[in-house]
Amino acid sequence: MRKVIVAGNWKMNKTAKEAAEFFAEFKPLVADVKNAGIVIGVPFTALETATRETAGSNIKIAAENMNANDSGAYTGEVSPLMLKDLGVEYVILGHSERREYYGETDAIVNEKVKAALKHGLKPILCVGEKLEERENGTTEKVVEEQIVGGLKDVCAEKMANVVIAYEPVWAIGTGKTATPAQAQEVHAFIRNLLVKMYNAEVAENVTVQYGGSMNDANAAELITQKDIDGGLVGGASLIPEKFTVIVKAGDSAVK
Ligand code: 13P
Numbered sequence: 716m717r718k719v720i721v722a723g724n725w726k727m728n729k730t731a732k733e734a735a736e737f738f739a740e741f742k743p744l745v746a747d748v749k750n751a752g753i754v755i756g757v758p759f760t761a762l763e764t765a766t767r768e769t770a771g772s773n774i775k776i777a778a779e780n781m782n783a784n785d786s787g788a789y790t791g792e793v794s795p796l797m798l799k800d801l802g803v804e805y806v807i808l809g810h811s812e813r814r815e816y817y818g819e820t821d822a823i824v825n826e827k828v829k830a831a832l833k834h835g836l837k838p839i840l841c842v843g844e845k846l847e848e849r850e851n852g853t854t855e856k857v858v859e860e861q862i863v864g865g866l867k868d869v870c871a872e873k874m875a876n877v878v879i880a881y882e883p884v885w886a887i888g889t890g891k892t893a894t895p896a897q898a899q900e901v902h903a904f905i906r907n908l909l910v911k912m913y914n915a916e917v918a919e920n921v922t923v924q925y926g927g928s929m930n931d932a933n934a935a936e937l938i939t940q941k942d943i944d945g946g947l948v949g950g951a952s953l954i955p956e957k958f959t960v961i962v963k964a965g966d967s968a969v970k
Contacts, residue, residue: 717920719938720752720878720945721965722839723952724779724807724926727758734761738768741955748773751945751965752922754839755952756807759793766802777805777839780813783826795834806831807947809865810841811884821864828865832873839878839947840865841926842905846885854883855904862908871913878922880947881905886927888949895936895943898925902942931960938968 729737734757745753756777757765765776782792798806808831809824824840831838842861844854862879869877881901886893893901902923909918925937926947937943945965951957 717944717970718752718922719750719965719968719970720754720922720924721934721938721958721962722752722754722756722777722805722807722878722880722924722945722947723958724756724777724810724947724949725758725761725953726779726812726949728953729757729761731761731764734764735768737953737955738765738774741958742769742772742774744955744959745773745962748962748966750967750969751962753962754805756805756839762798762801762803770802775804776802777807778803779807779810781806781808781827781831781836783823783830785830795830795836798836799834803836805837805839805878807839807841807880809861811843811882811887815884821861821867824861824865825867828869828877832869832876835876837876837878839880839924841880841882841947843882843884843887843927849883849885854901858901858905859908862905863912866912871917874909874913874917874921878924879905880924880926882926882947884927888928890928892928892930892933892937893925895940898937899940899942902940906942929961931957934961935964935968938964944970 754775813819828838844857922944924945924947929946930951
């Protein structure tokens, strides 16, 4: 059985003080969640507050990016060791906004994925096609390149700690969600690709999340699709009540 994980991605939102307020409200709302994993990705400046406020709870914290090096002359960057030191468990890598605005290639993302795994951080590897790629029929080719590139030299054993998030770029922040059937089709493609890259057991056990305008109204029908194992949620993860509805949809979905 693979784990359903519902993760938030706050992006560049919330100060440390606002993060503390969020967790004070959110923690009791999800205290009874047993089956689904709950992860929230917060800005670097809120990580310390977030790990402190969620210590001992069922909520895990993610960073939204990371440098692949342990330390050194990389002004403005944050290393895996620094994240581990704060009690961070997950790191979102290769988000389409980082690919688009900060030039992250599959090779760069791959270095980060390997560095995360080396230090015992769990990468959430984001992949997904742009609108023009969907329209010209290259969705599968693009997703395959991103997964093969992002997971280069990652062995089958290490895949137990990898989460994949399929986020069609045209659905991010646009209010245009992929239909459950559209999303399921790509998720099934990803699972088959993992069979080819690894084996059936790895493919069966990897959590593959959907992201892109997931909200409290559409989460249940997405997460109940056979190969959709949770979500990576942007805007709706900023509001405790809305995110709770999505987490609970994940908690009752059995894979
Ligand atoms: P939205 O849920 O705001 O569309 O963002 C999705 C996303 O990019 C999560 O990583």
